Amino acid sequence: MVDEHRQRLTRNMDTLTRGLEQIAKDYARQITLAEQDPETFGAGHYVLYPQGRADRRFAVEERYIDADWSDPDRLPASWSWKAQTRQRQPDGTHPWVTTDQGVVPSNSVHQLLGYAQKWAASVRASMLREGFFTHTAPPQPGRYLRVDGFDLP
Helix, strand or coil: CHHHHHHHHHHHHHHHHHHHHHHHHHCCCCEEEEECCCCCCCCCCEEEEECCCCCEEEEEEEECCCCCCCCCCCCCCEEEEEEEEECCCCCCCCCEEEEEEEEEEHHHHHHHHHHHHHHHHHHHHHHHHHHHHHCCCCCCCCCCEEECCEEEC
């Protein structure tokens, strides 16, 4: 019974790892996947960030029962997740603010992957919108463009 339980937890942990790697691959132009240590410096064990930016993140942290961080054989019984964004404060700081969060038991690993995929899709949509609105408009008729000292109609 114990071996069967450990096998199920291991299988679910592997499913999460492969699933997050696949999401990072599917959205490679928009997001990146980092493995971090939430005890020392990271937001979670797995953290998705928008490509080239650090203003949003989706963090997944492993949760254990009857094991501590130092146990090399520990297996997560569940995961907590949070979607965060940096918000500018009046004093000029930009702390992380949690916009959504939850806890998912190990057997619901596909639900957690759904949350991560939805977050990645929202990052993609946001980046596409930003890209659409940040392109410079071509010169309008009747306006002049100055290039190396020459006036071009």
